[in-house]
Amino acid sequence: MxxxxxxxxxxxxxxxxxxxxxxxxxxxxxxxxxxxxxxxxxxxxxxxxxxxxxxxxxxxxxxxxxxxxxxxxxxxxxxxxxxxxxxxxxxxxxxxxxxxxxxxxxxxxxxxxxxxxxxxxxxxxxxxxxxxxxxxxxxxxxxxxxxxxxxxxxQGYFCEFNTLGDLWTSRVSSHIPLKDAARMLSQERIVSAARLIYQSLQASGHPEPRVAVAAFNPHGGDGGMCGREEIDIIAPAVRQLRDSGFPVEGPFPADTIFLKARDGLYQAIVTMYHDQGQIAIKLMGFSKGVTVQGGxxxxxxxxxxxxxxxxxxxxxxxxxxxxxxxxxxxxxxxxxxxxxxxxxxxx
The missing domain is CATH 3.40.718.10 (Isopropylmalate Dehydrogenase)
Known part of the structure; x- marks a missing residue:
């Protein structure tokens, strides 16, 4: 048998x-x-x-x-x-x-x-x-x-991915009050989130996914005039990822990056908090989206x-x-x- x-x-x-x-x-x-x-x-x-x-x-x-x-x-x-x-x-x-x-x-x-x-x-x-x-x-x-x-x-890093067709999103913080999202940002967590979604996309059948990282503040912080998280935390994380060989770009303003992803330029977006990615994904296809428990x-x-x-x-x-x-x-x-x-x- x-x-x-x-x-x-x-x-x-x-x-x-x-x-x-x-x-x-x-x-x-x-x-x-x-x-x-x-x-x-x-x-x-x-x-x-x-x-x-x-x-x-x-x-x-x-x-x-x-x-x-x-x-x-x-x-x-x-x-x-x-x-x-x-x-x-x-x-x-x-x-x-x-x-x-x-x-x-x-x-x-x-x-x-x-x-x-x-x-x-x-x-x-x-x-x-x-x-x-x-x-x-x-x-x-x-x-x-x-x-x-x-x-x-x-014991290692884990997070939820939300997917819509060939577009996946991960997030640095998830089911916490929005007032606590800023303190959850760290270079280590952003690097871990990007690596994990890249490897998970490969496991799901995407051999070379391209990953974008979203900014935290409006307009990507406007050069520090509207917050320094992009300068002090997110951009250094992106540089670390690229130095390690990962095809990661950003940070991009969160109100425009999903337009590029929708057009196929990226297969994954690392978002900084829950609604930053969820609103866009659910608007683009509420009846088709999937949650993957990553890590x-x-x-x-x-x-x-x-x-x-x-x-x-x-x-x-x-x-x-x-x-x-x-x-x-x-x-x-x-x-x-x-x-x-x-x-x-x-x-």
Missing amino acids: MKSTKPVVAITLGDPAGIGPELIAKLLDTPGVTEQANIVVVGDHWVWLEGQRVAGVNVATQAIAGLSDVRSRADSSRPAFLSVATIKPEQVQLGQASADCGASVLQVLDRCMDGAQAGEVDAICFAPLNKHAMKLGGLAHEDELHHFAEYLGV LPVPITTPAHGTAFDIAGQGTADVNATRNAFQIAARMGHSASQARDQATSNH
């Missing part, structure tokens, strides 16, 4: 009260999806059935007892399904954030990360979750990325939009961003699988 050579991608159903289950049902009903990866859906069986009902589809899956069974399957033409019992139907109210739903999401994600640490999973793609519900359910961090990093024992030992992706509680259960959710998130997970999972196999062969 020959096992599948495709990367193993674990897919979660997201918050049971949101549009996640419906989106995953639509994704796996899309022709060609199972050709890209050896897929395993992880979640409560009743939530999966409900997602299919809302989406109006019927997806054939293969039940498995554990994530260790996925890679050895002879036939990966249909998704595997790992049933976990985390929540009961009476604990879920559609469109409402709750501790029960948040705890369910955390339990499923942790199960997938356990599989990644055991070498059973090459990438994870999770359907939309709700940070408020997760905090009610026990999340001890500001967001899921910091939970992932602690759970996986990450982790396993690729983790998700659609950039949220749980859309206002349309949960209606069957109208747009699957485009979820499909894009899965495709990035599959590509990066393939790269991770190849790297692991190469390391094994060297030993």
